């Protein structure tokens with residue numbers, strides 16, 4: 001006898017699609033799934049649309065995989081529906097055999113230092129979706145009228161923010177950067193961008209390919225002290241053989257340090273062992289003061305000395321936490337879970353499960369592991385109806401066909417301008433594109 005189970009996946013980012021793909025791949029004669037993917041935005045793809053840097057278009061081609069998953073029988077996209085606003089977790093748990101939360105980590109971690117509330121101090125969780133055209137971040141205030149910007153953090157998100165600020169905006173013209181942000185970058189006075197990490201270079205969370213791209217920047221000099229890299233190598237080597245990832249990173253950093261500077265007017269500076277202490281300024285950011293750290297064995301120790309950089313923009317890129325969801329247990333910025341099991345028929349995948357770590361591909365094996373447990377837990381199918389009846393009759397749901405219409409229109413509008421797409425950034429206009 002064959003059983004069909006209804007599964008709701010909340011969040012149409014990489015983890016959501018990979019969970020759907022794992023369910024599809026697990027189907028056999030006696031086990032099939034009907035999958036409803038619920039997404040609060042009128043557009044799917046999560047951070048592939050609103051996070052991945054516009055000057056890295058190849059990464060975004062993973063969306064082709066997502067569209068293939070969406071084309072499979074039994075899959076429905078239900079966009080423009082927000083869990084916690086339009087529907088409740090109880091309604092989902094009641095109607096579906098299993099609910100998979102794939103809602104990501106949308107909130108930026110705070111620095112927790114004085115001056116963080118000043119104008120010109122913002123989080124990567126605001127800056128990135130602003131330049132990527134996320135409808136909820138179009139009006140973020142990003143003052144670009146000063147010469148110097150500082151990005152706090154030593155991971156790829158910090159690197160993206162710093163690179164986007166430091167390159168010549170003409171390099172962004174043929175990309176899908178949001179129109180309002182592109183105009184702001186063209187008018188920007190920022191010429192000097194610093195990335196500051198709290199620990200040593202050997203502990204930086206950048207990945208080597210991102211570092212290797214830096215010397216290739218055409219209009220920006222990248223500064224990194226050779227001594228800093230040598231000291232990091234010595235410290236890492238003192239503990240025995242250096243791990244492959246660390247060695248690759250430090251090798252990429254050595255190439256940056258050795259790359260000749262061309263005296264360009266745009267510069268990017270990588271600095272380490274600087275812990276943010278205070279953002280200074282009267283009405284807006286005027287500078288940031290760091291405590292200078294040193295490495296003592298496995299510990300990072302404050303030397304008691306400070307270093308101040310005068311700047312008008314500070315972007316913190318020190319991690320993300322999951323947005324709280326009513327009826328869903330939370331634990332240290334993630335959805336509380338054991339190997340992806342939350343409670344009852346509720347599961348979690350992706351950044352909401354693990355926290356903000358790993359590349360897009362990491363979410364694939366992770367989702368497959370959780371789906372395996374979900375299948376083990378399945379009981380008799382509920383055979384209940386979908387969730388549409390919980391929504392007002394005039395609620396405009398973005399299904400796959402409507403999304404494809406929006407997608408095609410954005411791509412066509414971009415083609416005329418030599419861009420991969422021209423993003424519509426207003427929720428109403430996106431819905432309008434779908435209705436037309």
Ligand SMILES: Cc1cc2nc3c(=O)[nH]c(=O)nc-3n(C[C@H](O)[C@H](O)[C@H](O)COP(=O)(O)OP(=O)(O)OC[C@H]3O[C@@H](n4cnc5c(N)ncnc54)[C@H](O)[C@@H]3O)c2cc1C
Pocket residue numbers: 010011012013014015016038039040041044045046047048051052053056059081082083084102103104105128156157160349350351352357358359360361363
């Ligand atoms: C700035 C940045 C750049 C990155 N660049 C790269 C890169 O170049 N290469 C790479 O491999 N990885 C990159 N990553 C990592 C990659 O984006 C993540 O691994 C991946 O997106 C995590 O997938 P996710 O599905 O868990 O979360 P997300 O991609 O965040 O998707 C979550 C989805 O859930 C939706 N949602 C949230 N709350 C609700 C709700 N209440 N109701 C309904 N829907 C909801 C959101 O709108 C979103 O669509 C980057 C990450 C960031 C932040």
